[in-house]
Amino acid sequence: MDDVRIDVSGLRKQYGDVVAVDGLSFTVEPGRVTGFLGPNGAGKTTTLRMLLGLVTPTAGSATIGGLRYTDLAEPTRIVGAVLEASSAHKGRTGRNHLRACCITAGLPRARADAVLDLVGLLPAADRSFKGYSLGMRQRLGIATAMLGDPRVLILDEPANGLDPEGIRWMRELLQGLAAEGRTVLVSSHLLSEMQALADDVVIVAAGKLMRQGPVAEVLSSVGGDARVHARTPEPDKLSIALRQFGGTVTPEGPNRLCVTGMAAEAVGDAALAAGIALHQLTTEQPDLEDVFLDLTQAKAAIR
DSSP: OOOOOOEEEEEEEEEETTTEEEEEOOOOOOTEEEEOOOTTTSSSHHHHHTTTTSSSSSSEEETTTBOOOGGGSSSHHHHOOOOOOSOOOTTHHHHHHHHHHHHHTOOOOOHHHHHHHTTTGGGGTTTTTOOOOHHHHHHHHHHHHHHOSSSEEEEETTTOOOOOHHHHHHHHHHHHHHHTOEEEEOOOOOOHHHHHSSSSSEHHHHHEEEEEEEHHHHHHHHSSSSSSEOOOOOOOHHHHHHHHHHHHEEETTHHHHHHEOHHHHHHHHHHTTTTTOOOOEEEEOOHHHHHHHHHHTTOOOOO
């Protein structure tokens, strides 16, 4: 397989009276990083587990390159996955853990050092697993997922335990893998990081799809207008002037206003026409956090 797409179609999982995933459909394209976002209990992990054949769907399908994971002839060469921090025998070194995984998967033992180098763990390759920090265990998990040089990478909260340098390393690694044509699906709660990392996002809540698409398109289609912040010695007078032009004005503090429904240029023109001094005028675009909360707050449910 070269270009491998993930297709989720009408996916449903019900446990008794609880519907964890409810008719979910989305695609993950090769050559791109797709962020899989949702509040706790949204059904993200259950979806990933169904995608990897660990949970049987109640209805619908989840395929990788048109096949269920269980039907892949050589799954480790097609899909690498990390659903939680890596686990290994506490007394085994990182290198020996990976070599054991190579033997199990029928892969060359040399792949162990190759992936240790990829994730920056070669200097700690001969340290025992019990001495690894959470961040190192995350790196070891990704190394394990990459043993088969897979075309698809599926990661659940891979940045947990990483410091800012480690998070930047993770971002550059995943973007580099996607640039090679791989399909990368990442679940995370770090919304600011996902905005910097992902090309596309899939946002779910209460087991349902809320929005899917390129990050820029999702940001522009949801989350409302840009906010213009104005500082003026005459906030009351400016509020009246802006409302006459259709702006929505909210006081933010002494001499400060937040304006929506008008571009910064229009706010400046209105102030000039009314003879009102402006001491500061800035524009704040909606970010992924705004969009996420707007889409999911009403749907979020405890499961």
